[in-house]
Amino acid sequence: MTALVEIRGVSKVYERGAQKVEVLHHVDLDIEEGDFLALMGPSGSGKTTLLNMIAGIDTPTDGTLSVAGRRIDNLSATALARWRAAHVGYIFQFYNLLPMLSAQKNVELPLLLTRLSAAQRRRNAGIALQLVGLADRVSHKPGELSGGQQQRVAIARAIVADPTLLVCDEPTGDLDRQSAEEVLGLLQKLNRQYGKTMIMVTHDPKAAEYAKRVLHLDKGTLVETASA
Amino acid sequence: MKYFPLILAGLLRKKTRTLLTLLSVVAAFALFGLLDAVRVAFNAPDNVAGIDRLIVASRFSIIQPLPYADYNRIRLLPGVKEVAYANWFGGVYQDPKNFFANMAVSAKSFLDTHPELVMPAAQKAAFLKTRTGAIVGQTLADRFGWKIGDKIPLKATIFPKKDGSNLWTFDLVGIYHTAQPELRGLEQQMFFHYDYFDEARQFGQGTVGWYIVKIADPAHADQMAQTIDHLFANSSNETKTESERQFQLSFAKQIGDIGLIVSAIMGAVFFTLVLLTGNTMAQAFRDRIPELAVMKTLGFSNGAVLRIVLAESVLVLLIGGAGGLVAARTILPVIAAASGGQFDLPMTDRTWLLGLLLMLLIGILVGLPPAWRAMRLKIVDALAGR
């Protein structure tokens, strides 16, 4: 049985002018279906870079990357966009909701890329918002919501199309303790109750405690550590 | 179409900015609507009814008359179907400010050669048998409130009567109209009998201003024109024969090349519009880089993002442009009323169509640079603010 995510010998080189910087060195990593992985490490160690490649918004310079048995490192931009729409829910540190749209419309956004009818889109987005506990905030614009509420709308947006992977880049980095715990509890619930495979980058050891497994990146190399 | 709320959201993001852009588009297209109506009126008639007509005038000047004797010589040429003639009268109704074209014409052949002037059969018959009868266009009749049966006094500026009086009185027996709206300029004229005019005038008997020659085959118009001019070459009254369209164009050119002037003004206006909206769109794009990156992360393809950004600018141009043309459409009758019907410029389908084309063109022109940049946007760089 192969893992859901298979990363083999992945390197990433950025060119800054004439200078080449290798941000990731031959990373090998398997992520099983239903896992909740926390990626930790110092600033600049390459966490976001690795996460972005798993999410299909960046491509490796070298090595291979497969998700659910499908190579994604060599897809065209268009194919990759289609793959993201079907398989990835991305949760950002700064929520990144579209400010002009209501919570409801923000959550419906990924569904515009599906064949669902307008009524089905509305219903599914409603269910997702209910799941994150914001059924009473559907018509609010992001500016009318607290940080924790915005992040929960963002989580609803990430899960509404039922993706294979949920990836989060410091999802609690901008939140107070209380809201952070709500968000982390929600992510954990999605993992435990709904079996969502979760990959989360975090600086916060307390946040990492919610994960099943914690990995450390250091200067572009993985160091595995056991966890609860 | 399901992206429409997204496109709208993009526009409503900065309402004031969008509104100002919209207003400049409205203003530009309102101006376009007005000026294009002027251009159409001047360059006017692509008068299909006139393609088989040649105008024979003196080679030296339009005001130099031609002998009436030429009539039969032209009429007998092979390929000529009918010949009519006309003479400029230049009469004034009440006040010189009330200018309109009035001329003496060979009544029957003139109407036969000008099928675009339409009038009830009874009025036509009345005109043909009333020696002092006159016909006017609908617009002109409306302008002065004339009705059939009215006596219309004109003061001669060129041609006094034999008795020395300058007062000519005509009986209004017919009111014609034109079928096509773009020929409505023709409804501002008055025609009366050449026979009556020629007999009563003090001087110039036996001459006409110009001949109107209806030919059998418009494809041979140039050849026919040459044949006619050859006929009178080296005579004391050499002629210059042109198609009616050429004739009108060279007449309009004496006022100035309106088409060129209008094009130049519109070029400047649209150039400014492109710069202005182009700048606004570029600014709007920069403000939205993170949003576009998020949309791409969600799985919107490069092409979809390109189309959304492009649709925004096309939509602005379409809304503003339609608003501008509707404004022009509303203003034109006001101008017509204020000028007593003198500047009754119709807005033709061509203007709407050309306007629509320009909206799309400018919308794409203005939207393409930001749309292109949106398409090329690298997600990771945009998210990291690089």
Ligand SMILES: Nc1ncnc2c1ncn2[C@@H]1O[C@H](COP(=O)(O)OP(=O)(O)OP(=O)(O)O)[C@@H](O)[C@H]1O
């Ligand atoms: N597009 C890029 N061009 C050049 N350098 C880049 C690019 N993206 C990342 N880097 C560099 O790669 C290194 C790793 O970046 P990355 O964002 O993955 O770090 P990180 O572990 O997420 O750090 P942080 O905890 O601060 O978010 C950094 O030194 C960064 O400057």
Ligand SMILES: [Mg+2]
């Ligand atoms: Mg990072």
